[in-house]
Amino acid sequence: MTQNNEMGWNFDNSYARLPELFFESTEPTPVRSPELVIFNKSLANSLGLDAQKLQREEGVEVLAGNQIPEAALPISQAYAGHQFGNFTMLGDGRAVLLGEQTTSSGERFDIQLKGSGRTPFSRGGDGRATLGPMLREYIISEAMHALRIPTNRSLSVVTTGEPVIRETELPGAVLTRVAASHLRIGTFEYVANWGTREELRILADYAIKRHFPDIEDNEDRYLSLFEELVKRQAELIVKWQLVGFIHGVMNTDNMTISGETIDYGPCAFMDEYDPATVFSSIDVQGRYAYQNQPAIGQWNLARFAETLLPLFHENQDHAVELAQEALAKFKELYHRHWLEGMREKLGIQNEEDQDESLIENLLNIMEDHRADFTNTFRALTLDKPEDTAMNGTLEFTEWYNQWQARLARQEKSKTSAYQLMKNSNPAVIPRNHRVEEALEAAVEKGDYSVMERLMDVLANPYAYSPEQEEYTKLPEPSNQPYRTFCGT
Structure with missing residues (x-):
């Protein structure tokens, strides 16, 4: 079923005009009772979409794959790949490309539904996705965007009202992914x-x-x-x-x-x-x-x-x-x-031959003392060496003095150096325990407020704001290493 483009959809389908070898026409599989649980208003606006209409029932039907916007031409893309070094045939096994949203400025973005049902490339899978991994992708991709790292982005996550069977029965979800393209x-x-x-x-x-x-x-x-x-x-x-x-x-x-x-x-x-x-x-x-x-x-x-x-x-x-x-x-x-990037993280604005040695020495000391990566550079940015795990050690004291002498040899002021560091060292990242905390509240309790607060903090990682202080804290010590899973 198709819908008109009152929501701002402006689809082109250039990939679908390529040879048939490259894709298969694929309709998303409708879901029972879609419910919008997270929505990216700023991204919707930048794409020329009507954020208000997309959050209403008819918009959620599109984001769930139950209805197809006018001019969209859903396909699943064919591709292969070396997975852990081994070559295999793959393809979109649980994703459907609705088409390419073209903006008023002529930019083109793939709009893809992930978890939208079986495709010709599903290889025996159910083509569905569970809520936790889709929320995780939403959090991390938007955090990466805020960190100024090129990334696909996330427009929405919709729950399907249908269970997905993995090791246990889990709530199903569909993520709407936005990318410059899905060419790989x-x-x-x-x-x-x-x-x-x-x-x-x-x-x-x-x-x-x-x-x-x-x-x-x-x-x-x-x-x-x-x-x-x-x-x-x-x-x-x-x-x-x-x-x-x-x-x-x-x-x-x-x-x-x-x-x-x-x-x-x-x-x-x-x-x-x-x-x-x-x-x-x-x-x-x-x-x-x-x-x-x-x-x-x-x-x-x-x-x-x-x-x-x-x-x-x-x-x-x-x-x-x-x-x-x-x-x-x-x-x-x-x-x-x-x-160049490491120099900026240390406020170094010109080049000297020994810079690389200075950088490597710091990293070696950090490794020896199991220092937190983000918080070490945050402490240096705030000129609080006492907040690092290495404070008080002879090797760090010697390194810190060498670094300060290095900054003093620059023509630009130390104030300028610390401002460069502030722009280069994020005060916060999506720490693993915070992401897990947000996912547990959402998936187990239906409470999205934890995730929303986290997203607010991660939206401007270089702000060094008081609200971010709590999110810089490390997790409690654990004997078990942190592990992530693919979600398929």
């Missing part, structure tokens, strides 16, 4: 394996037109496409590292061509600084640990390059050379952006 490295892997060279070219041209229009007229535009993604992924992963974010499932199907963070299943933010930190319950080998994220990013880009080799050059050996040369730039780009 895995999309290219799929077409490279099961499509023709012409279909691969069509996909690459589509990605360029949608995300990199500046290179559209380049003679070597496919190599330029790869080079652009190398840049975006290097910048993205640096941003993760600078706030202690651990994605948890960096499979190639979760790495976007747009350079956005996507898939918030087993992700989390680090408390105490430990480069080997892993949160995902299924990552038993630590493949996607915090310290491994840059190398995995480069590994994923190598898989992307392999798909594009036929477009780089007719001579495969030369194509491989071009790919290797472009891929080799990742490490230098990553290192340069990381060093």
Whole structure:
């Protein structure tokens, strides 16, 4: 059933005009009694949607998948991916792309329903999602946006009034996800394996037109496409590292061509600084640990390059050379952006050769003393070294004096340095125990006030406001390491 566009929907369906290999037409499966439990008014407004109408019954019917807006053309996308290093066929197993919302300024955003029922790619699954993981994605994706990290965003979560069977019976939910697109490295892997060279070219041209229009007229535009993604992924992963974010499932199907963070299943933010930190319950080998994220990013880009080799050059050996040369730039780009970001976290506004040693020494001391990552930089930003776990130790005292001397050698004032730090070091992150607290209240008790308060605090992580003080506190000590789960 379709609805008119009085709510502000302005759909185009450019992806659905690609070859049939790339997708399957898929109608969302209606749900029994949808109820809107969280809604992103500011995002709705930025998309040109009528936030008030979307929150009414007819709007909730759309957000639940019970009704289809006019001009929408629901599909499920085909893609493959390397999951923990193993290649497999995948596709949208529990998500339906309604279409692409186009704004008055000409921007284009995918509107996707996650948890909307079975698709041709469900592989035996029920296509449904449970409430907890959908609320979790809403919290983390919006927190990432506030942290100025490229990410898909969340428009709403609707409960379905139907149970979903996992280990136990859980409440069902549908998340409305908004992204620059859902093109993935895995999309290219799929077409490279099961499509023709012409279909691969069509996909690459589509990605360029949608995300990199500046290179559209380049003679070597496919190599330029790869080079652009190398840049975006290097910048993205640096941003993760600078706030202690651990994605948890960096499979190639979760790495976007747009350079956005996507898939918030087993992700989390680090408390105490430990480069080997892993949160995902299924990552038993630590493949996607915090310290491994840059190398995995480069590994994923190598898989992307392999798909594009036929477009780089007719001579495969030369194509491989071009790919290797472009891929080799990742490490230098990553290192340069990381060093720049770490300098900013310490208020350093020019360059000296010993800066990297100063940074590494601090991180080593933090690791030795199990210091909290976010709160250490928060304390330094507030010039309260006494609030760190390392205070009073000889090595930290020596480091602090070296850092202060470093700041004194800058032309700009220390006031300017601390302001830079305040803009670079979040006072709050979505701490794991706070996220779990919010999810438990919502799922177990139907109480969304805990989540709403958390979202208010996370909306401006660089505010350093009194309201944020409570949310900077660490969880109670536990013998059990924190674990996250995929939610499928």
